[in-house]
Amino acid sequence: MLYLVLCKDFPKSSQLRVSTRPEHLNYLDSFEVRFAGPFMSDTTGEMIGSLIVLEVNSLEEAKQFAANDPYNQAGLFESVEIKPFKQVIPGDS
Numbered sequence: 001m002l003y004l005v006l007c008k009d010f011p012k013s014s015q016l017r018v019s020t021r022p023e024h025l026n027y028l029d030s031f032e033v034r035f036a037g038p039f040m041s042d043t044t045g046e047m048i049g050s051l052i053v054l055e056v057n058s059l060e061e062a063k064q065f066a067a068n069d070p071y072n073q074a075g076l077f078e079s080v081e082i083k084p085f086k087q088v089i090p091g092d093s
Contacts, residue, residue, distance in 0.1 A: 002034065003062035004085040005052040010078045014046045023070035031065060053085055
């Protein structure tokens with residue numbers, strides 16, 4: 001099952017994001033991530049959050065994923081929202 005993990009960074013935390021990024025990327029390698037990337041500020045161009053589409057078996061697994069993300073562990077995220085997600089486009093062949 002797919003889950004959308006939407007994370008918003010605390011303001012003025014770009015240095016924490018940069019310093020924790022290698023651990024975060026390494027952590028993502030342990031999971032079935034369909035796609036992921038940062039949200040960008042439309043005024044400064046800085047990374048201000050993350051969007052991850054994750055394939056796991058349950059909402060509980062998605063919550064555990066988010067809780068153990070090095071970004072979250074380091075205190076980067078002001079909020080984390082997790083929603084079931086259904087991919088429609090592109091569809092299965």
